[in-house]
Amino acid sequence: MSRMIHVFERTTHEAHEWVNDLAGRTGWTNEREVLHLLRAVMMRIRDHLPLNEMAQFSSQLPIILRGMFFEGWQPKLTPVQERHAADFIAAIDAEVGDVIDYQGPSDIKAVFNVINARISRGEVEDIRACLPQELRDFWPVP
Template sequence: MSAQGLEVIDHTVQLTHEWINELKDRLDWTSARDALRMLRTTLHAIRDHLDTGESAHLAAQLPLLIRGMYYEGWMPKSTPIHSRKAKDFIATIEASVGDVLDYRGPEDIEAVFRVINNKISRGEVMDIRSNLPHDIRALWPEP
């Protein structure tokens, strides 16, 4: 039992650390803070390319804390964005994480996709991928 009696919070903190640690290991980065920023930024880029229904389905499978970050700053009226090119998707992410010393480019974005593949259901990953523009979907390995 949690010291505060708030097991749901303790559990989501634990799950969030698991996601961040797995990503940090896959990236081989030194900073968990930078790995979290990479995760949040990539999730936002994915979210902004999905319609509201598919975005909500993805969010439902995220740990509570990550789900909050996922929805942070979201403007559903503005989504899905119309850019269909992978280079624009990558540029959006790089605008937020390009200053991270360990950042290597699209291979680090792929690491986020691999964490998602590992952490949520295969069916949901396939749904998300099928709702992304082909050029962006090509960046995301199949689960």
């Protein structure tokens, strides 16, 4: 039992590190809102990926974030055919635009930078390669 509890503690700690990293990059102080932004961007990325790439990306996430990544996923609706970065940004705006600290594209790029810093460079490159060109151009190169 104690080994299982250790797994829960470790993944909670890892997820908290992601949230703290993003909070530092955005300057946000409300952890709940930071997690909401992280979740919204990751789910939108997820909806652009083919199944194999989605699985490879999620395998590098802390277990708690992996659960959030797949929450609400509807396989028949993915991958989305959205071609423009403006549409991606608008979808995130609709999700977190009511957060007072939200700064639009710069906060979305902060999430991309957290992903760049916390998963392997090769996986980031694979994810970016699955995205439309405008979105690849929007996501900073790791």
